Each structure stands twice: as structure tokens, then as C-alpha cells.
Amino acid sequence: MSTPRDEVRDHAGITGRASDLLSGSGQIAVAMMVMNVATYAYTMSAARIIGPTQYGAFFALMNLLLIVSVVQLGLQATAARRISAEPGHVGQIEREILRVSFRSALALGVVLLVSAPLVNRVLDLDSLPTAALAAFAAMPLTLMGAQAGILQGERRWRQLAVLYVLSGVPRLVVGLALILWQPTEFMALLGVTIGFYAPVLYGMAVLRHPRDTGETDARHGLLPIVRETVLNSQALFAYFALTNSDMLVARSVLDAHDSGLYAAGLIVTRTVMFLPQFVIVIAFPSLSSEVNRGRALVASLSIVAGLGAACVVGTALLPDLALVFAGGREYDEVRDILWLFALLGTTMAILQLLVYSVLARQGTASIVLVWAALAALVGIATTMISTVAALLATVLVVDAVLLVVLLVISAVMLRRPRAAGTASDADGASSPDEPGPSIG
Known part of the structure; x- marks a missing residue:
């Protein structure tokens, strides 16, 4: 007592x-x-x-x-x-x-x-x-x-x-x-x-x-660290590929003028996406610890989502100011949808936090889902898209679906009790000496 x-x-x-x-x-x-x-x-x-x-x-x-x-x-x-x-x-x-x-x-x-x-x-x-x-x-x-x-x-x-x-x-x-x-x-x-x-x-x-x-x-030891580094690097590469592929797709499915408009909107997206990166840096050690990692994830998600929401509202209320940072009056055609680009940036920022949460618990299946989302985005966009708004909507929907799925997996994995004596949040069999990978 x-x-x-x-x-x-x-x-x-x-x-x-x-x-x-x-x-x-x-x-x-x-x-x-x-x-x-x-x-x-x-x-x-x-x-x-x-x-x-x-x-x-x-x-x-x-x-x-x-x-x-x-x-x-x-x-x-x-x-x-x-x-x-x-x-x-x-x-x-x-x-x-x-x-x-x-x-x-x-x-x-x-x-x-x-x-x-x-x-x-x-x-x-x-x-x-x-x-x-x-x-x-x-x-x-x-x-x-x-x-x-x-x-x-x-x-x-x-x-x-x-x-x-x-x-x-x-x-x-x-x-x-x-x-x-x-x-x-x-x-x-x-x-x-x-x-x-x-x-x-x-x-x-x-x-x-x-x-x-x-x-x-x-x-x-040396080999386990090399193995984890390789897995982490490919997971982050999957995230970067997903969040940067839309510009490559834009160059292939849109004409030069429209791809330029989309690139201007992405300036807002990237700004909003990078704004809360300090939250991820601070939160990651807590997400990796066995103590209160669920609480750390909820708090971090709240901060990232809050900052993103403020950016979306600000962009919607002050589109002319946002347009200045997106390239100026030459890109006036995207002025009214800049808030959607800000929403995309918020979605990408939350996705990044969730990917790091997966790395913190050494999940594997969740990263496969990121690769699957990338394949779905490229497949849909290259066959069905012909306008800036349609491409933006497609990217938003794909990222939002992935976000919801990763949130559900994270909630399930973080609530699952950890077996006594194991060294990780393993979903499969683990031993005190060799932790198994989490499927989430």
C-alpha cells in the first residue's frame, strides 16, 4: 500500500x-x-x-x-x-x-x-x-x-x-x-x-x-539493429512514397497548367504536414515505452489534429493570404480549394504520427497497408483522373481510409495486454529472449 x-x-x-x-x-x-x-x-x-x-x-x-x-x-x-x-x-x-x-x-x-x-x-x-x-x-x-x-x-x-x-x-x-x-x-x-x-x-x-x-x-547486437533499421527505413519509404506520389501522378495525368496548379496547392499541404513534426519527435520515446503509450498516442493525435484543424479553418477564412504562400495570383484557380489542400496536409501529418506509432511497437501488417494504399492511389489516379479537384479528392479519400484503418489497428493493439516476460508488444509468439513482431 x-x-x-x-x-x-x-x-x-x-x-x-x-x-x-x-x-x-x-x-x-x-x-x-x-x-x-x-x-x-x-x-x-x-x-x-x-x-x-x-x-x-x-x-x-x-x-x-x-x-x-x-x-x-x-x-x-x-x-x-x-x-x-x-x-x-x-x-x-x-x-x-x-x-x-x-x-x-x-x-x-x-x-x-x-x-x-x-x-x-x-x-x-x-x-x-x-x-x-x-x-x-x-x-x-x-x-x-x-x-x-x-x-x-x-x-x-x-x-x-x-x-x-x-x-x-x-x-x-x-x-x-x-x-x-x-x-x-x-x-x-x-x-x-x-x-x-x-x-x-x-x-x-x-x-x-x-x-x-x-x-x-x-x-x-549488430544484426538485430541492422534488421530493425532496414524495416524502419522501408516503412518510412512507404510513407514518403505515398505522400509524394500525387505530384508525380499529377505530371502524368494533368496538363502542364493544371499540374502547376496542383503543385501550388501542395505548398499549403506540405506546410501543414510539417508544422506538427516536433510533436512526433517528442512523442516517439513515450510511444516506444511500455508505460502510458496509449495515453501518449491520444495526446499526440489531439495536438496534431488540433494544429491541422486550425490551419484548415484559417485557410478557409483567409484564402487570399494562403494564396500568397501558394504562389500568388497566378494560381488563383486553386484559391477556393486551398483549404482542402490544408486538410490533406493534416491527414498526412496524422498518418505520419500513426506510422511512427507502428514503428514504436514494431508492427508489420500496418506498413503493408501503407504500400497497398500507394498502389490503390496510383492505380485509381492514373486511370480515372483528369482534373485538379478530382486528383485532390482521390488522394484525400485514399489517405483518409488508410488513416481510419490504422487508427482502428492502433486502438486494438494498444489495448491488448502484453504477455508477461516478453520484450515487445508482440501479437504472435514471443519469448523473453527474442520478441516476435507485432502484426499491427
Whole structure:
């Protein structure tokens, strides 16, 4: 039976954790806002300074790095989940995650370097050095994922916030100086590459004193971490493919004018989608923990949905202001449906939170559903769509159906009691030594 002193101590602990959470949320929100503003400022500056032809090549390379970044995000999710779920093994997890990230970065760099002639030809760069430079940009990007995951899992919000700021600001400062000196796609990508090394150097500094080894377990060895990283990376790739395929579909099913209108509307979508990303960063460790993960998911969903709803209402009430951010009066034809693009962004943001919730409990079937939704979207849109409104409605319906299904699965899985002695939220058979995957 608890004593009054125990209750006071427990209440103080809960209050302290709530205070830490609020403080962490503010720090991460500000840091990610600074990072995104700096990234956006550099992208827009590059578009104006280096000109359309050079910018097209630079944009293509940035999309290549976006695809490659799923390895970074997979490492971050793996590190954060394992440290949050089993903090007693933090020393071993930290050591193995850094080993895996170094090997992954090296392997990715080698693959991109060897593939530089192919990248040069496929992306029509006419610059082999620029294609090769992508390899040197991918390596620090990958290393940073492991560092961010360790800091996220240990809830070291201040250091993680600095890491995010350094992911954007140095790129803006160094890159802008380089393209003002020589306005080429090589210099634009060189600025990005140099900027990627700033957060890695900081991460090495804050993690230079590794945690005590503590408890060790074969489940946190090299191969299990590699396996989870691969699964997480493909899950995030599925999400990115789903949320970015509509623009590719638009280019194929709409004429040039209408696809441009759809692209303008997607600026609003992407803004709304990225706005609550700090919530996911803060919530993921709690979603990975056995304690109150259901409550954490409900609270996170409420915040993301609330922010999205505010954006939808604001866009509906102030369409002219939203149009300014969507490209201006040249895109006036989508003015009255910009609120639907904001609604799509809200749906995508909630989907992202649910995907991370699946990663936190190591589900598998839910990710198959994301791939199925992607196939359904491409199949429907490429055979039945001919207008901007029809494409937008199709994407909204597919994403909304997937959202509802994932919500139902999450509710069922989080209410299911965990078998005593197991190490994960397994739906199938599990043992204390080797957790089985959750089908949800």
C-alpha cells in the first residue's frame, strides 16, 4: 500500500516529467522551425541566384538525397525506440547504433560514388563531380540520424534542438556564400554537403563520452539493429512514397497548367504536414515505452489534429493570404480549394504520427497497408483522373481510409495486454529472449 509520502513523490515525478515534456516541446518546436525556415530560405535563394537550368539539376539531387534520407530516419527511429523501451541497455544500444550508422554511411557513400556516372546520366546533370558530391552529402546525413536518435531516446531535448538548428543554419550561411561566389549547381550542393557536417561534428562532441556499458543483451547486437533499421527505413519509404506520389501522378495525368496548379496547392499541404513534426519527435520515446503509450498516442493525435484543424479553418477564412504562400495570383484557380489542400496536409501529418506509432511497437501488417494504399492511389489516379479537384479528392479519400484503418489497428493493439516476460508488444509468439513482431 502506498503511503502519503510515496504519493507525493509520485506526483512530483509526474509533474517533473510533464514539465520536462513541455520544455522539450518548446525547444524542439523552435529548433525545427529555425531549421525549416533556413532550409526554405536557402532553397528559394538558390532558385533565384543560380537560375532555372542549374536549379533543376540541384533540385533533382536534393530529391535523391531525400530518398536516401530514409536510412537516416530509420536509424533515428531504431535508436530512439530501443533506448526508450529498454533504458537499462542504453550503453550497449548507443555503441551498436553508432557502429551501424558508420558502416551504413560508408556503404551508402560507396554505392552513390560508384553510381555517380548513372546518376549523372539519369538526372541529366552534365557534371560528374556534382553527381559524385551526392555521396559525400549522404554520409554525414546518415550519421546524424543515429546521433539524433540517441539524443531523442534519452530525451536530451536541448542537445537535440541544437542538432536540428545546425542542420539548417550552416547550410544557409555557407551555401549562400558559395552560390554568390559561383552560381552553379555544384556550389549549391557543396553548401548543403558542408552544412551536413556541422550537426555531425556537434553530435560527436556531445556523445564523445559514451554511457556505461550497463546491461547487455543479444537483442541489441549488430544484426538485430541492422534488421530493425532496414524495416524502419522501408516503412518510412512507404510513407514518403505515398505522400509524394500525387505530384508525380499529377505530371502524368494533368496538363502542364493544371499540374502547376496542383503543385501550388501542395505548398499549403506540405506546410501543414510539417508544422506538427516536433510533436512526433517528442512523442516517439513515450510511444516506444511500455508505460502510458496509449495515453501518449491520444495526446499526440489531439495536438496534431488540433494544429491541422486550425490551419484548415484559417485557410478557409483567409484564402487570399494562403494564396500568397501558394504562389500568388497566378494560381488563383486553386484559391477556393486551398483549404482542402490544408486538410490533406493534416491527414498526412496524422498518418505520419500513426506510422511512427507502428514503428514504436514494431508492427508489420500496418506498413503493408501503407504500400497497398500507394498502389490503390496510383492505380485509381492514373486511370480515372483528369482534373485538379478530382486528383485532390482521390488522394484525400485514399489517405483518409488508410488513416481510419490504422487508427482502428492502433486502438486494438494498444489495448491488448502484453504477455508477461516478453520484450515487445508482440501479437504472435514471443519469448523473453527474442520478441516476435507485432502484426499491427
